[in-house]
Amino acid sequence: MPDHILRMRGITKEFPGVRALDDVNFDVERGTVHALVGENGAGKSTLMKVLSGVYPHGSYEGEILLDSRPCAFRGLRQSEAAGIVIIHQELALIPGMSISENVFLGNERARRGVIDWHATSDETVRLLEKVGLREDPDTPVNALGVGRQQLVEIAKALAKDVKLLILDEPTAALNETDSENLLRLLRDLRDHGITSILISHKLNEVMAVADAITILRDGRTIETLDVADGVDEDRVIRGMVGRDLDHRYPPRTPEIGDVLFEVEGWNVFHPTVPDRQVVRDASLTVRRGEIVGIAGLMGAGRTELAMSVFGRSYGQRISGTLRKDGRELHLATVGDAIAAGLAYVTEDRKELGLLLEEDIRRNVTLANLHRVSRRSVIDLHREVADAEGFLHRLRIKAPGVFTKTGNLSGGNQQKVVLSKWMYTNPDVLILDEPTRGIDVGAKYEIYTIVQGLAAEGKGVLLISSELPELLGMCDRIYVMSQGRITGELGRREATQEAVMRLMTNTPAVAR
Template sequence: MTDAILQMRGITKTFPGVTALSDVTLTVRRGEIHAICGENGAGKSTLMKVLSGVYPHGTYDGDILFDGEPCVFHGIRDSERRGIVIIHQELALIPYLSIAENIFLGNERVHRGLIDWNRTNADAGALLTRVGLHENPVTPAMDIGVGKQQLVEIAKALSKEVRLLILDEPTAALNDEDSAHLLDLLRGLRDQGITCVIISHKLNEIEAIADSTTILRDGRTIETLDMRSGTVSEDRIISGMVGRDLEHRFPPHTPDIGEEVLRIEDWTVHSPTQHGRRVVDGAGLTLRAGEIVGLAGLMGAGRTELAMSVFGRSYGVDISGRVYKRGKPVELRSVGEAIAHGIAYATEDRKRYGLNLIEDIQRNVSGAALDKLSRRGWVDDNREFQVAENYRGSLNIKAPGVGAVTGTLSGGNQQKVVLAKWIFTDPDVLILDEPTRGIDIGAKYEIYTIINQLADQGKAILVISSELPELLGICDRIYALSAGRITGSVDRSEFSPERLMHLMTRIKE
């Protein structure tokens, strides 16, 4: 028996006007964790959809061999029968069903034509224990967090006697603790003989867990690296991904900081679901023209809640405090009022709240400022097209045209559409919540360049990020938030990860 459990040879997949994969080869050894890296749009997810039968045999060219035998998959069920299971980035659990029902959906435990609930819940409990999740199997899936939902998806895969487990960006939406637990679980599955293929943009995790890494670029296989050699660094992987060395991960920038644009004082926000709980507690900060200000904090510190509550009170109840725009008090009682006062907020969840994924680029770009394109209540389609086309060019949005459906774009290009939408409102203050989450290192550099250009235009920018190196690399000043309170601010001349972490974990009296 060959050492390779999987071989993909000469895989070519085209869509109308686009070649997504071109003669791709992939070999995965039995019992290893094999990472696949590449920029957004490199073809990583497409390759795994070919493997799992999402794109059935006949819609692509090339061969798939599993355990040395040629495979013809006409759908996901065919690949699952061979023990190949894929967990997509967007989790597929049904929120109103129990954990046990989700685990065995389509694979029910049946006795005499009826579901055997005792066996279902018992088997689910055993699988949950195996993945380190101590939840009651009858708990609705919507009552557990994203990290636990990811573990339920793995338990579901284990119920299908998985031999090759494919995970697409499994830690993209997880905090550090949940990510570490998931990676430990994958190591345990490897020790049990289960082969894993993981797609991830988090190169530090790839460096820590992968035995081999295959790099794709522009739909082609570039190389496969032996991670166990001890000579492969993040910079080495980046070089393969982007085709060049990135000496600087952040573009150089010399700020030109002007007058105060926005000031928030004594801002307090209560949770809409937990009565009496202060999510933001007496926070205050200032933003100046041409300044890029960071907001750092651990998970649950209240960063997004602060931003959303300021942006037209789109989060929270019993909100109090004061907001000043260029020294004058302003009321921001709705999103419309916030936009009218020159404040824009790009959400951390672009797929759910930032974009209409089934609509085209043109309609997404114009969505927040239709009044600028309307005449007597009608939108001028020609002007709308021209505006979107201008942003497609200036922001380097890679798409065949502004009529392309936004959901078909890569993550980095979707993020550029989000930025175009809010730039078109011509804001004085731009709040960017996790602006580079889920996008690759090359696309991140482009986003950072756009942020610098906006600051150079005199806009005040607030960047919220879970990645400290990102904030340290692009910001002029950083506020730290802990348990809903601003615990301090640090100027660029005094930046250090240790100082920020101290402030992020400090409980202000």
């Protein structure tokens, strides 16, 4: 008989106008890694917030049993005291504080009200060894990369005598090496008796580490699969989206026209380290109706290139030439770039792409307010009508345009970002990691939108860390390494091996 550490029965959670969870059942066996998957908005994070007390007992219907005992958590402190610790996608670390201060924040090692720093440091070293992180406990957290900060978060959880560890998209911002290290750690924690719940859109990682997979769709439990039974990604996707995805990328016959946008001899230096050059003599072209990819490892200079082109919003001592339809552009500000017909969808939608406290209507029109204003006064009726047009056109799942953007799922937030820039009617769209942190169903919808923009004769520059995405979507791919463009590949010669060779700047072996 299964030994369940957790049983959630009949969980129902409603928000104004939305039933986020509808009679959800979720069982987790002790000493396993249990994956929770589903499209954006399926209810995964909501279910975990119910479990961890973020949504307190009384704000939902249903029952939670931990070790067969009913739980009625009123907040995070109560769930943590019971051994449940949740690590969110946005890390809850204080950058200016040391590793040891972060690990024991709110859980201080003290005697008679005075912190015992010697004990704190020794215990931090022990916990860091557990998670495979060799760092001085006095090191400030902001001196660490994102991958190491994630390990600090796990060490912080272990300091609380965790029984059930919940990780919400833990590898979303990690590179391949850091992601593999984190998955290895989850396996090691499982071997030491710690149960984990993993929320992730990266199905390859789910298949590599999970013992069981529960699928949510539209706030309901669809099924729980035992990975040992030979489950594959297509089977999981079918459960998530309710249909087969015969192709991960929509079929497309490109109609490519004349050169629309050119970057020639582009150089950029770091904004705070004057002698560090981050983009070196980069040149590229984008034609009308063409989707052009930029590949590269983390730190290759892809985002720095994109932001510096977009009205010099990154860097200093920028030099080079930009042309659109053969005419030279002089873009000193973001406003100049928008006026010239450029749009830039940032990789960080929550910090740089959206005003999360504002509603959908305000976010959609934000980059082109003069379109809905007369003599500096906004026409509210037109603003609402235009925003509703995008709500329907991009199939944004929300009760209406007055919904706060921060309450939307990641995929729907990304559609709002796209709507904002589409509202400026650009000719050139620079998309930086446009599908990061969203599920396969939402990705397909984003791909369809991007292809539709290209079909309208716009030029698209697509930056992505996912090679299959670049290979599946792009007509040509430029590859960057250490700030330089190391090669250009057409659709026919672009393979993962060829792109990786250029990403690592490794010459092909003569045969």
